[in-house]
Amino acid sequence: MSIRALFIDMDGTLLTSSNEISQRNAEAINRVINQGVKVFLATGRQYEITAPYHSLLGLKAPMICLNGASIHDGLTGRIVQMNPVVLDEEYFHHITNENQYNVIVHTADGFYCNKTCKEVDEWTREGEVPPRYIGDLRHADYRNALKYNVKTGRHGSYLSHFFSNEADVIDWKDGFEIVAPGVSKWAAIQVLIRAFGINPEETAAIGDGPNDIQMLRNAGFSAAMANAGQEVKSAADIITGHHELDGLAEFIERYLVKSYAI
Numbered sequence: 001m002s003i004r005a006l007f008i009d010m011d012g013t014l015l016t017s018s019n020e021i022s023q024r025n026a027e028a029i030n031r032v033i034n035q036g037v038k039v040f041l042a043t044g045r046q047y048e049i050t051a052p053y054h055s056l057l058g059l060k061a062p063m064i065c066l067n068g069a070s071i072h073d074g075l076t077g078r079i080v081q082m083n084p085v086v087l088d089e090e091y092f093h094h095i096t097n098e099n100q101y102n103v104i105v106h107t108a109d110g111f112y113c114n115k116t117c118k119e120v121d122e123w124t125r126e127g128e129v130p131p132r133y134i135g136d137l138r139h140a141d142y143r144n145a146l147k148y149n150v151k152t153g154r155h156g157s158y159l160s161h162f163f164s165n166e167a168d169v170i171d172w173k174d175g176f177e178i179v180a181p182g183v184s185k186w187a188a189i190q191v192l193i194r195a196f197g198i199n200p201e202e203t204a205a206i207g208d209g210p211n212d213i214q215m216l217r218n219a220g221f222s223a224a225m226a227n228a229g230q231e232v233k234s235a236a237d238i239i240t241g242h243h244e245l246d247g248l249a250e251f252i253e254r255y256l257v258k259s260y261a262i
Contacts, residue, residue: 004198009207010043028249042185048127067211068188069146084144085180102151108144148178186214223251
């Protein structure tokens with residue numbers, strides 16, 4: 001197996017539930033980098049809460065953020081590509097306000113939310129950048145929305161179908177996300193591997209969520225975490241360990257480092 005690029009999801013894959021990178025995961029990533037493999041973070045997170053982990057791991061490659069809606073230079077953080085999503089804002093906010101759901105709008109300039117929550121507080125702590133606005137989003141002056149995150153407390157399909165004609169939706173067990181048509185981690189990966197002269201069959205990917213399914217299906221070799229749902233596991237070539245038990249390192253050590261051993 002000749003793997004030249006590894007794409008790693010963050011939450012539920014790289015990170016523990018306390019948002020930490022284990023020593024074993026960090027060491028495994030360093031080993032595969034030293035063997036010449038380019039390592040990329042591919043996440044649903046905003047840049048500001050991706051960059052600290054990118055820096056901690058000493059990565060240089062570009063970052064895929066917001067499910068592929070933005071790609072950031074690995075050294076400067078500058079956006080090198082973004083794909084804003086255009087919604088009928090009046091209709092969107094009417095539905096979400098009527099039901100009092102938690103809504104987060106991720107933009108090129110930061111994120112906006114209608115109320116604080118544990119997730120927002122954690123993001124503020126990690127990225128050291130608070131939301132640009134908290135309150136009724138109908139009055140927020142945001143532009144270049146890249147992803148809408150709606151927490152309903154129910155499976156996303158309960159509501160997301162209302163927006164599927166104008167955007168791509170990703171259903172989660174507690175809500176859904178909205179991105180521009182054609183946006184995905186895999187679409188962003190294709191942009192990057194073309195730039196680096198890497199073929200799809202030379203890529204490896206690992207993740208645990210619905211937003212990882214396309215990259216797991218299309219990468220040359222892929223792994224789903226033990227903590228992933230069945231649909232995600234079905235999209236991958238193999239299943240590795242739980243994210244609390246260094247499943248990422250297990251995948252790298254067993255399949256990627258071994259394949260490059262001399």
